[in-house]
Amino acid sequence: MENPKENPNPESTAGGVPKAVISRLSLYLRELEHLERTDKATTSSSQLGSVLGFSDAQVRKDLAYFGQFGYPGIGYRCSELIGAIRHILGTDRTWTCCLVGVGNLGRALLGYKGFHQRGFRVVAAFDVEHDKVGSSIEGVDVYHLDRLPELASENTITLGVIAVPAPAAQAVADRLVEAGIEGILNFAPTTITLPDGVSHVGVDLAMELEQLCFAVLNSRDKTND
Amino acid sequence: MENPKENPNPESTAGGVPKAVISRLSLYLRELEHLERTDKATTSSSQLGSVLGFSDAQVRKDLAYFGQFGYPGIGYRCSELIGAIRHILGTDRTWTCCLVGVGNLGRALLGYKGFHQRGFRVVAAFDVEHDKVGSSIEGVDVYHLDRLPELASENTITLGVIAVPAPAAQAVADRLVEAGIEGILNFAPTTITLPDGVSHVGVDLAMELEQLCFAVLNSRDKTND
Incomplete structure (x- = not known):
């Protein structure tokens, strides 16, 4: 985190x-x-x-x-x-979320049953690619990113999930903030800067593997002691 | 973690x-x-x-x-x-990995460029479903899980990534351990038990969203102080 x-x-x-x-x-x-x-x-x-x-x-x-x-x-x-x-934790209520970026990871996240089971309701997905906009993935409609402000306000979206490539992440974060989102879960492997009052959790999958490597080396050292 | x-x-x-x-x-x-x-x-x-x-x-x-x-x-x-x-961290060398479970998340992980960029080489994927076994995803061949011991030994696989549903995770972890894997990155939303000497990092995507909810509430409280 x-x-x-x-x-x-x-x-x-x-x-x-x-x-x-x-x-x-x-x-x-x-x-x-x-x-x-x-x-x-x-x-x-x-x-x-x-x-x-x-x-x-x-x-x-x-x-x-x-x-x-x-x-x-x-x-x-x-x-x-x-x-x-x-x-x-605040999960005794329903949180309304959106997801930006429906590439491989975004699609996997939309299909992830754990979110729904724990009360996270993904009401909209966004992308900028024409072949994705207008489709529906796991029951979630994909809209053009330009429609974010309108849909965020209509659905009172509180949380945004970023699943775009690293170079696009900050611009997407800025648009989520402008649309009034209060918290961002960022899967793009880069640091994003957010204003005060907007919360942030970053999940970098390669970083998790790095942590595992360290644990393996650490465990080898212990065995060799 | x-x-x-x-x-x-x-x-x-x-x-x-x-x-x-x-x-x-x-x-x-x-x-x-x-x-x-x-x-x-x-x-x-x-x-x-x-x-x-x-x-x-x-x-x-x-x-x-x-x-x-x-x-x-x-x-x-x-x-x-x-x-x-x-x-x-130990990422100045190449780590040989395998992935078990090529559902949505597994496929997304196989396509995740960040792993390759940081020196993680996924040499094999495993599943038990017949329509998946024998396919190739993002250049990685998918084998039946029964072939794990043989391929782990041939390729000196050190790390295993678990991307199966929660109820199957412990059995998969046991098979990875038997195959000599030293570290497991577990995406299944459940706790797995491992013997001493096998390292473990767990990534539970819904838990990350829970942490974000807490941060949002915490930030609201601060604003209302």
């Missing part, structure tokens, strides 16, 4: 909660949803932690930023903790 | 360097490569930081984990710092 704005402590959110904690909340949520689907009504910090590779103390400490969720002798009630984490 | 193994301090690597630092190294590298492509020979910690939204002190502190890279009155020589960071 990237932070494109100057921030005295880039590892914390404005509320002083470390970003790593917010990241782990998403992991806890995914695991709790899995437990609920398999008919587990309750869990504990040690059970939740052990699946994810964290200590029980870590789980308790992370949750303690937001309140008291466990019950003595019971642990956590899955459905209750799911509700609480969704509320903290 | 997820850490599936029990770790007393999940925010640090085995070498004691915070994971957030390794993440930022990838960002510095991407920015330095951009500067080099635009014929900038040198840069400074404040220039590098300001583009990425970090302070110059943060940049200096991050790099100081690995040595002394700047020159008084000059700053950093881009090509030199690029080489140093690539060496730290």
Whole structure:
């Protein structure tokens, strides 16, 4: 996750909660949803932690930023903790999104069931290529990028997903900002600059592989110690 | 990024360097490569930081984990710092990868130029569906998953990318481990369990959108303060 704005402590959110904690909340949520689907009504910090590779103390400490969720002798009630984490992350409501760039990655993202399952509603896709504009991909209509302001306003689009090549990303980001989008998920492998008040998460797939390489080397070193 | 193994301090690597630092190294590298492509020979910690939204002190502190890279009155020589960071991350060599699951996302990943540009060579793709096996996508041949051990050994495949649906991910991970893969990049939205010595980075696209929602809410709160 990237932070494109100057921030005295880039590892914390404005509320002083470390970003790593917010990241782990998403992991806890995914695991709790899995437990609920398999008919587990309750869990504990040690059970939740052990699946994810964290200590029980870590789980308790992370949750303690937001309140008291466990019950003595019971642990956590899955459905209750799911509700609480969704509320903290803001995914207890529906977010209206658009996607810009329907190349290979954009098409894959439009077909990604995980978005819909977690309450993200992609209401429009945009591109500038004539053979794409006017088509419909996974039930989402593709419009010319020039129609972004009009459709963003009509549909109250809050989040924008950028899936265009790196050289086009900043211009697309600027147009999303002009159209009143509050948050951008950027898959273009480049840094984009945004004004204050517009949030940003960057996902660079090659960077994730780089992180994996480092982990592999790090693990080899450890084995050779 | 997820850490599936029990770790007393999940925010640090085995070498004691915070994971957030390794993440930022990838960002510095991407920015330095951009500067080099635009014929900038040198840069400074404040220039590098300001583009990425970090302070110059943060940049200096991050790099100081690995040595002394700047020159008084000059700053950093881009090509030199690029080489140093690539060496730290381990991307100064070619990594041989395979991909399992050639659905929408798998196809998009095979077409993703960023992997090739950063030295990741995808030598084989695997699936179990008969209409996919035997095809070639973006120049990469698709084999039946049963041929993984043979091809992993022939090609010395080190990294595996999982792009199968969540319920199939653990079984695929187990087969990658059996085939001797050292690191797994998992795009399936589920936690996978791996033995010691196998590294893991998880990318859950819906989780990234969740993190964005939190950032948007956090930013709204700040504005309303």
